[in-house]
Amino acid sequence: MIDVNAFLGASPWRPVPGVEPAALLATMDQLGIDTAWVTHLPSLYWKDPAESHAELFAVARRYPRLRPVPVIHPGLPDWEDDLRRAVAEGAVAVRADPGQLGLAPAGREMLELVQACGEADLPFMSAVRLEDVRGRHPLDVAPELPTWAVRSWARSAPRTRLVITHADRGFIEEVHFSLTPDEARRCWWDIAWIWGPPEDHLAHLLATMGVGHFLFGSGQPLRLAETPIARLDLLDLSAPDRHAVATGNALNLDRRTHS
């Protein structure tokens, strides 16, 4: 399995166990997760996230099962250098979460970054949310990613592959059916926030959109890595379809980038 939605480093809002690479790898071993795409969690809140990049790339070099997803801040001078370095260091994707960065979700900076990712043939990742809005710290007031931002990204960057995490059924459906098939084909969604039975949102989305759009993602260690596994175990998926969601779709994204 490939977990496309994992973090290293402490949360600024609450104690979270297992934030070090060794702990993350131990959890992955216990749950049968081969590879994790990891973001340096504290840097999501830093003024200059690039200050974390050297550490993240060093971790990835030491632990090849951890693939780096550095945060790029497109509002900072010469952010293009950070993107070039990410490519050179073998990043599996880059990300920017406009709510955390204080940027307009579909403003000029974000659109330039999303478009630049397409030119670099590197997936662009963003999260709808990092914490449940009902339980956030009083100072954790960053707005959630809006659906219209993802629509704008997909429409304005025809070469960019988008990976959106922590989206629920309503969000995914609104974006998916607001795009042309060509635009929607460049959007992938992790299953970290999609309900299983009895509501069966995940089964519904797999049936209406196809397994090719979905990726195994947990949000660990902010969320339990067991959650998306339980969701897969509660589906009646064929072995090839399960493999596509758990591994194959992410592998294809990665192979195209690094072929």
Next chain:
Amino acid sequence: MLIDVHAHFFHPEGARVDGDELNRRRLAAGERMGITLHVASILGSWGRYSPTYFPSPADLTIANAAQRALQREHPRRIRGYVAVNPNFTTHALAEIATGAAEGMIGLKLAASRRADDPLLDPLCEAAGSRGFPVLHHIWQHRRREWPGQEASDGVELCRLAARHPGVNFILAHIGGGGDWLHTLRAVRAHRNVHVDLSGSGTDGGMLEACLRAVGAERLVWGADVTLCTGWAKLRHLERLLSAADAELIRSGNAVRLFPAGAFA
């Protein structure tokens, strides 16, 4: 044995046109997960004729009867809570009496009245006299009012529990939204308050914090609306705990909290 202490079902008169399908899916997923018993309630008409969290007496009578019918239809898999609205004391007491006479095993209080309101006292006495635990809907650290419900938090439930030391309370869905750290501080000293692990939230560190706050002896497993997250939390606990402690959470504590023979 695996007991889900926080389940919900639907009935044909309610707001969900797919209610029967949802019931079937819950039971089917439960079979896959190994759920032995779903201890469930129906919250009135789920908003069709009266609000979900402020259900009318008429809706509750229908819902409780429907819950009992499901229990009769699936005697090996389903048990029922009596759901009541504390604003209608006479009706609520009558529903508890009827439910107890017809095999229901607990009292469900949602969000029609704050947990520490004196109107809940006669209902808790009625529950306690029958050996029923009281499952109370909780918003973990309510920092403001939320629309559609008069939500209570852990501090308020603990005030009620302190007034009824002989009654067992189940604090609903620690993973159901809000600040669970606040709740866990509130419940530590209240030995008759037990924490139900249900809810869609699977925050890393939450289960470890639950164990630190109240120990395995005061945790009960449940799923509420999302079986997948309930199963994930159970799997995580089984990585953390000895088999004996995990068994307490799977079923042992529930067997102790509910009336003797409730799961026979």
